[in-house]
Amino acid sequence: MYQVLRPSHSTFETLRGVRLHLRHWGQPQAQQPPVLLLHGWMDVSASWQFVVDALRTPRLCIAPDWRGFGLSTAAHLDVAHAPPPYGLGDHYLFADYLGDLDALIERVNQRLGRALDAPVDLVGHSMGGNVAMLYAGVRPQRVRRLVNLEGFGLPATDPAQAPRHLARWLDELAALRRGDIVLKTYRGRHGVAQRLMKTNRRLPPERALWLAQHWARPTDPTQPDGEWVILGDVAHKVRGSQPYRLDEVLAIWAAIEAPVLAVQASDDSLAQWFPRGEHSLAEYHRRLQVVRHCRIAHVNDAGHMLHHDQPQRVAELIEQHLA
Numbered sequence: 001m002y003q004v005l006r007p008s009h010s011t012f013e014t015l016r017g018v019r020l021h022l023r024h025w026g027q028p029q030a031q032q033p034p035v036l037l038l039h040g041w042m043d044v045s046a047s048w049q050f051v052v053d054a055l056r057t058p059r060l061c062i063a064p065d066w067r068g069f070g071l072s073t074a075a076h077l078d079v080a081h082a083p084p085p086y087g088l089g090d091h092y093l094f095a096d097y098l099g100d101l102d103a104l105i106e107r108v109n110q111r112l113g114r115a116l117d118a119p120v121d122l123v124g125h126s127m128g129g130n131v132a133m134l135y136a137g138v139r140p141q142r143v144r145r146l147v148n149l150e151g152f153g154l155p156a157t158d159p160a161q162a163p164r165h166l167a168r169w170l171d172e173l174a175a176l177r178r179g180d181i182v183l184k185t186y187r188g189r190h191g192v193a194q195r196l197m198k199t200n201r202r203l204p205p206e207r208a209l210w211l212a213q214h215w216a217r218p219t220d221p222t223q224p225d226g227e228w229v230i231l232g233d234v235a236h237k238v239r240g241s242q243p244y245r246l247d248e249v250l251a252i253w254a255a256i257e258a259p260v261l262a263v264q265a266s267d268d269s270l271a272q273w274f275p276r277g278e279h280s281l282a283e284y285h286r287r288l289q290v291v292r293h294c295r296i297a298h299v300n301d302a303g304h305m306l307h308h309d310q311p312q313r314v315a316e317l318i319e320q321h322l323a
Contacts, residue, residue: 002210005053008046010071015103016096021045021071022104025052025061028112033144035121035322036105037063038128042232044070046214047125050207051307054315059322064104066097066128068233070214090173091238097131098138105142119144119258121322125307126150136260137252147261147318150304152270153287155278156246165243172238183234185219185227192216192228202302202309211308250290259293261321263314265302 008023023045028034037048045063052061065072106116121144124132129151136143157165175181186192192212197203203211216228270279288294297317302309 002050002204002206004049004210006049006055006058008049008052012071013104013107015107016099018067018100019073020067020100020104021065023048023063023065026058028060029058032059033114033118033120034060034062034108034112035123036101036108037061038101038122038124038132039063039066039069040126040128042069042230042236043125044214044231046070046211048307049210050311051315051318054311055319056315057319062108064100065231067100068092068236070231073233090176090235091169091241092233092236094131094240094242097127098135101131101135102139102142117142121145121147122258123147123318124149124151126304133256133260134249134252136258137255140255140257143256143258145261145322146256146258147263147321149263149307149314150265150269152279152281152284153246153249154244155274157243159243162243165239166241169239169241176235176238181234181237183230183232183237185229186216188225188228189213189216200303200305200308203305207308246287250287253287254290254292256291257293259321260288260291261295261297261317262288263297263299263306263317265304265306265309266298266300267303269304 006025008025011022011024013020013022037045039045039047045065048061048063067073105120108120109116109118119142122132122136124130124147126149129148130153132146133148133151136146172181186195189209189212192215193205193208196208196211196215197205212228214231216230218224219227219229264281268281270281270284274280285296288296299306299310299313299317302313307314
């Protein structure tokens with residue numbers, strides 16, 4: 001199995017009524033802000049381990065499990081003993097990730113003896129990259145530099161689509177209540193690793209086995225070779241209730257003051273997700289033009305999980321940009 005070079009330690013912080021799990025690497029460095037690493041949808045904070053191990057210069061890195069992922073959940077639930085799914089409700093609002101990040105930055109700064117609004121560096125992957133971009137536009141004074149790994153945003157919606165969008169959201173809530181929306185289970189840690197490698201053909205077995213123990217857990221702790229379930233609330237599979245309002249997103253991106261590095265993999269994930277052209281890399285590049293200080297970098301021989309496929313290259317790009 002993968003051998004960790006820089007072990008992490010965990011803490012828990014209750015923010016906005018949610019018990020968030022935080023993974024920490026390194027120690028505070030003089031004249032350097034902490035780096036917050038923001039994972040993507042149906043992922044966990046441990047996903048950053050390979051990149052942290054590849055950093056040449058140690059930095060204080062802190063990665064939360066977003067609400068309802070990993071070991072983060074509602075404050076009144078103990079995820080160490082409560083069987084999944086461990087829900088915060090029947091759906092999630094994207095704005096809550098911004099609220100959680102805002103409160104987290106204040107708490108991290110408080111713990112480090114910094115001013116509550118002292119700027120930090122943000123690195124986000126996929127959903128985490130989208131959160132980071134929005135946050136940097138809403139709270140520009142709190143972000144020094146930003147690295148966005150494949151946080152492409154979503155296809156633009158038309159206001160006329162709102163009735164159908166909300167109707168489909170209600171239908172999915174009903175399906176969740178009926179138990180029609182579920183998370184798959186896998187046989188043992190090796191079964192979880194096989195699932196990860198099926199999604200990502202470049203993921204080596206030793207990394208997949210290491211990730212499996214953080215990405216999922218046995219439904220019965222006394223049967224480690226039995227069924228394992230993903231550490232994520234099934235309610236995350238319900239679509240968001242709000243349409244993607246591109247005009248609002250672009251207005252927020254235009255307010256970003258921090259230098260932004262937008263990193264994309266050689267595999268075109270958008271072409272796979274939206275084969276009918278609802279969203280594309282060309283459209284994403286057009287959107288990035290509203291960001292005042294932005295450059296684009298590419299990672300070869302990598303897919304959407306580029307921080308797993310090429311952690312050394314991703315770490316190099318992060319270090320260059322944060323320097």
